[in-house]
Amino acid sequence: GAVYxxxxxxTSHSPEYQRWTQWIFLRFLEAGLAYRRNAPVNWCPGCQTxxxxxxxxxxxxxxxxxxxxxxxxLEQWFLKITDYADQLLDDLDGLDWPERVKTMQRNWIGRSExxxxxxxxxxxxxxxxxxxxxxxxxxxxPDTSFGMTYAVMxxxxxxxxxxxxxxxxxxxxxxxxxxAKQSDVERMAADGGLDKSGCFTGAYVRxxxxxxxxxxxxxxxxxxxxxxxxxxAVPAEDQRDWDFATVHGLPIVRTIQPPExxxxxxxxxxxVHINSGFLDGLGKAESIAAAIxxxxxxxxxxxxxxxxxxxxxxxxQRFWGxxxxxxxxxxxxxxxxxxxxxxxxxxxxxxxxxxxxxxLRHHDDFLHTTCPVCGGPATRETDTMDTFVDSSWxxxxxxxxxxxxxxxxxxxxxxxxxxxxxxxxxxxxxxHLMYARFFTKALxxxxxxxxxxxxxxxxxxxxxxxxxxxxxxxKSKGNLVAPEAILDTDGADALRxxxxxxxxxxxxxxxxxxxxxxxxxxxxxxxxxxxxxxxEGPVDREPTEADAAVDAATHRLIARVTEDYERWSYNTAxxxxxxxxxxxxxxxxxxxRPRRETLAESVDALxxxxxxxxxxxxxxxxxxxHGNHVHEQSWPVADPAKxxxxxxxxxxxxxxxxxxxxxxxxGVDAAEAERIALASEKVQAHLGGNPPRKVIARPPQLVNLxxx
RNA sequence: GCCCGGGUGGCGGAACUGGUAGACGCAGGGGGCUUAAACCCCCCAGCCCCUCCGGGGGCGUGUGGGUUCGACUCCCACCCCGGGCACCA
Numbered sequence: 001g002a003v004y005x006x007x008x009x010x011t012s013h014s015p016e017y018q019r020w021t022q023w024i025f026l027r028f029l030e031a032g033l034a035y036r037r038n039a040p041v042n043w044c045p046g047c048q049t050x051x052x053x054x055x056x057x058x059x060x061x062x063x064x065x066x067x068x069x070x071x072x073x074l075e076q077w078f079l080k081i082t083d084y085a086d087q088l089l090d091d092l093d094g095l096d097w098p099e100r101v102k103t104m105q106r107n108w109i110g111r112s113e114x115x116x117x118x119x120x121x122x123x124x125x126x127x128x129x130x131x132x133x134x135x136x137x138x139x140x141x142p143d144t145s146f147g148m149t150y151a152v153m154x155x156x157x158x159x160x161x162x163x164x165x166x167x168x169x170x171x172x173x174x175x176x177x178x179x180a181k182q183s184d185v186e187r188m189a190a191d192g193g194l195d196k197s198g199c200f201t202g203a204y205v206r207x208x209x210x211x212x213x214x215x216x217x218x219x220x221x222x223x224x225x226x227x228x229x230x231x232x233a234v235p236a237e238d239q240r241d242w243d244f245a246t247v248h249g250l251p252i253v254r255t256i257q258p259p260e261x262x263x264x265x266x267x268x269x270x271x272v273h274i275n276s277g278f279l280d281g282l283g284k285a286e287s288i289a290a291a292i293x294x295x296x297x298x299x300x301x302x303x304x305x306x307x308x309x310x311x312x313x314x315x316x317q318r319f320w321g322x323x324x325x326x327x328x329x330x331x332x333x334x335x336x337x338x339x340x341x342x343x344x345x346x347x348x349x350x351x352x353x354x355x356x357x358x359x360l361r362h363h364d365d366f367l368h369t370t371c372p373v374c375g376g377p378a379t380r381e382t383d384t385m386d387t388f389v390d391s392s393w394x395x396x397x398x399x400x401x402x403x404x405x406x407x408x409x410x411x412x413x414x415x416x417x418x419x420x421x422x423x424x425x426x427x428x429x430x431x432h433l434m435y436a437r438f439f440t441k442a443l444x445x446x447x448x449x450x451x452x453x454x455x456x457x458x459x460x461x462x463x464x465x466x467x468x469x470x471x472x473x474x475k476s477k478g479n480l481v482a483p484e485a486i487l488d489t490d491g492a493d494a495l496r497x498x499x500x501x502x503x504x505x506x507x508x509x510x511x512x513x514x515x516x517x518x519x520x521x522x523x524x525x526x527x528x529x530x531x532x533x534x535x536e537g538p539v540d541r542e543p544t545e546a547d548a549a550v551d552a553a554t555h556r557l558i559a560r561v562t563e564d565y566e567r568w569s570y571n572t573a574x575x576x577x578x579x580x581x582x583x584x585x586x587x588x589x590x591x592x593r594p595r596r597e598t599l600a601e602s603v604d605a606l607x608x609x610x611x612x613x614x615x616x617x618x619x620x621x622x623x624x625x626h627g628n629h630v631h632e633q634s635w636p637v638a639d640p641a642k643x644x645x646x647x648x649x650x651x652x653x654x655x656x657x658x659x660x661x662x663x664x665x666x667g668v669d670a671a672e673a674e675r676i677a678l679a680s681e682k683v684q685a686h687l688g689g690n691p692p693r694k695v696i697a698r699p700p701q702l703v704n705l706x707x708x
Numbered sequence: 709g710c711c712c713g714g715g716u717g718g719c720g721g722a723a724c725u726g727g728u729a730g731a732c733g734c735a736g737g738g739g740g741c742u743u744a745a746a747c748c749c750c751c752c753a754g755c756c757c758c759u760c761c762g763g764g765g766g767c768g769u770g771u772g773g774g775u776u777c778g779a780c781u782c783c784c785a786c787c788c789c790g791g792g793c794a795c796c797a
Contacts, residue, residue, distance in 0.1 A: 099712075100711095100712055100713070100791085100792080103711070103712060103792080103793095104711095104712085104791095104792055104793080107711075107792070107793050107794095108792090108793085110793090110796065112796070112797085114797080137797085138796095138797065139797060140796095140797065141797080152797090196795080219795090220795085221795040221797090222795080222796095222797075223795080223796070223797090225796090226796045226797075227796070227797065228797095230797095231797045232797085233797085234797095238797070239795095240795050240797075241797085243795090244795095306796075306797090307796095308793095308796055426791080426792090429792080430792090501720090501721090501732080501733070502720060502721080502733095503720065503721060504721090507714095507721095508790085509720080510720090512719090512720090513719075513720045513721090513734090514720085515719095515720075515733065515734050515735095517733085517734070517735095518732085518733040518734060519733085521733090521748095522733085524747095524748090528748095534749095563724090567724075569724085571720090571721070571722085571732085571733095572721095572722065572723095572724095572731085572732080574732075574733090575721090575722075575731065575732035575733075576731095576732080577732095578732055578733070579731075579732065582732090585749085586750095589749080589750090649728075650728095651727075651728045653727085653728090653777085653778075655777080655778090656727095656776095656777065656778045656779095657778095658728055661728070693777095694777060695777090696727095696777050696778075698727065701727065701728085702727050702728080702778090704727080704777050704778060705777090706777050706778095
């Protein structure tokens with residue numbers, strides 16, 4: 001019952017689509033947004049391929065296979081998403097997206113402002129090394145530099161071998177070897193605790209603020225992948241440094257006066273600087289600015305912004321996926337496949353055995369080619385692209401899938417984009433939704449998409465997942481319930497209604513909670529009602545009070561369901577259908593029989609309102625009743641006059657407890673409401689015959705009497 | 709540890725702005741229809757207690773406090789569940 005415009009069907013593995021995915025890759029390559037580099041990458045032993053950071057879960061496992069991800073040094077292709085870190089962060093503010101998703105993206109991008117500067121490597125008495133070695137550090141707190149009592153490098157830091165002193169070399173090498181063997185997960189298992197392992201290098205660095213040397217350590221709490229892979233350590237104002245200093249017996253010097261009564265260890269808050277030379281007396285913000293100005297003045301550093309976000313590793317050692325359209329030539333190096341030779345298609349006679357290398361590497365006809373530049377023998381790139389590349393621009397292709405001279409024309413993209421309402425699961429919060437935003441911005445800047453198109457999806461709704469036995473139901477997990485059997489027994493409409501009725505669409509639900517029976521019964525009742533199979537049949541007459549009541553209920557239904565649709569509250573809309581159907585059943589079966597016109601109008605309203613949710617049944621019933629198509633009718637509109645009620649059930653409370661319910665005219669005033677409330681015997685019994693001390697009247701719904 | 713969600717009957721959930729807690733449905737109980745069963749139709753139903761069988765009373769939205777005439781809803785503290793981030797300098 002879903003409706004699609006099949007002219008706009010897009011198939012991401014088709015030659016047509018791959019042509020444009022590769023074309024975009026080449027534009028990225030030209031613009032420096034795609035590059036190849038050797039780097040430690042995530043390797044999934046189960047999938048036998050590398051993964052992007054975004055595809056590794058918090059526990060270090062693969063989001064697809066669940067295997068523990070390993071680190072490998074490999075030459076791979078990356079997309080330079082970090083060029084867009086600031087835009088990706090700032091433009092979140094203008095999006096009508098769930099805060100949760102925006103927060104996740106902000107955390108993932110992880111922007112932090114600070115400073116980077118060089119420190120000269122020295123010996124213990126502060127004499128610089130003859131090779132002039134220095135190390136660069138990043139800090140968000142340059143204002144605390146006077147409190148630096150030591151410095152730390154990551155064990156993988158490239159300068160470790162050159163700065164280590166001879167007497168420390170064997171210890172350092174042993175420490176580095178242990179760190180190298182540990183996976184990231186093992187390395188983090190210490191969980192920020194006190195057992196901070198480290199190793200002195202024998203070298204010192206000169207603190208440019210004090211001019212004094214401080215010892216240089218290796219420690220695995222400093223990561224090569226963030227900042228410069230080296231830090232200045234200020235134990236007094238950083239808890240990790242505090243822990244390390246405590247374990248290794250290093251001095252701690254406070255440079256910010258903690259507040260009165262401070263009993264904690266490292267103090268990271270704001271305060272007056274002490275022991276800090278030219279920063280003494282200043283607060284945090286002004287000290288940071290002054291410290292950066294000092295570094296710039298000395299010519300040894302500057303203000304710097306760092307991100308947690310890494311470039312997107314897009315190479316995959318898989319057969320499926322779009323081939324990366326480059327050729328390696330012994331003379332010309334990395335050469336782009338010319339546009340007019342796209343798409344580069346994978347052959348289909350390939351051995352799929354997972355060897356850890358792309359299957360395409362073992363296909364000689366594919367592998368061996370000629371260089372587009374010199375015409376000499378060359379080999380093709382055999383890795384393919386992450387399938388998330390395909391999904392990063394498909395929405396642009398929807399705008400104009402028949403375009404054969406570009407992925408999309410600016411005109412078509414201008415006309416359709418951005419997507420007004422996007423719907424997907426939260427599991428894409430920092431995968432697809434981040435990649436698609438990056439692609440949109442990059443393609444706009446490259447002139448492929450309109451320049452003004454900064455964001456692909458204006459509004460986002462994150463629907464919940466269907467779980468089965470605790471796990472999310474998904475294609476890759478294979479724990480699916482096939483709908484065919486339900487289509488045979490209950491029908492597509494009952495299945496659709498059951499999904500809508502089970503709860504709010506943003507919530508996860510367990511499949512066990514999806515009850516088809518109630519929805520199936522409801523549709524059968526709607527059927528019998530619409531076909532006149534309930535009661536003795538209608539009669540013609542002037543409207544009675546009972547008829548008018550049903551008429552009013554019909555209009556209340558229209559108003560209520562219309563509002564429910566607008567606020568995405570489909571479960572309550574279905575409940576309203578059921579409630580109204582139950583009421584019409586009683587009406588149709590009453591001894592005085594229903595009024596023909598009243599019943600017909602009410603059933604019609606029900607069919608029109610339910611049509612989007614139960615398209616097949618309502619279409620059939622509507623055609624039987626009217627001979628035309630329910631989906632071509634206009635939406636019913638509630639008559640405001642019929643929404644006005646004459647009487648209301650007024651609740652009377654004594655001391656906040658409900659003691660009586662009385663029918664009162666809707667327009668009753670406070671004085672009259674109070675009089676009616678006090679006239680109630682039940683209320684009088686609870687007041688014990690005494691007058692109330694206080695009366696709160698909220699006519700017409702409620703009167704609360706406070707006993708004396 | 710930090711940041712988001714969430715916790716309501718046996719179950720899924722409703723209560724939209726502080727004003728009748730538990731709509732609607734499932735499962736359950738009673739009655740009708742039927743030779744019988746299923747289907748279908750009607751009714752009951754938060755928990756506990758009392759009842760002269762008309763009804764009456766108390767308790768109740770994770771826990772403990774608070775604000776208010778009145779709290780599922782607002783505030784404070786805590787517990788539990790789910791998710792995200794996490795030695796990011």
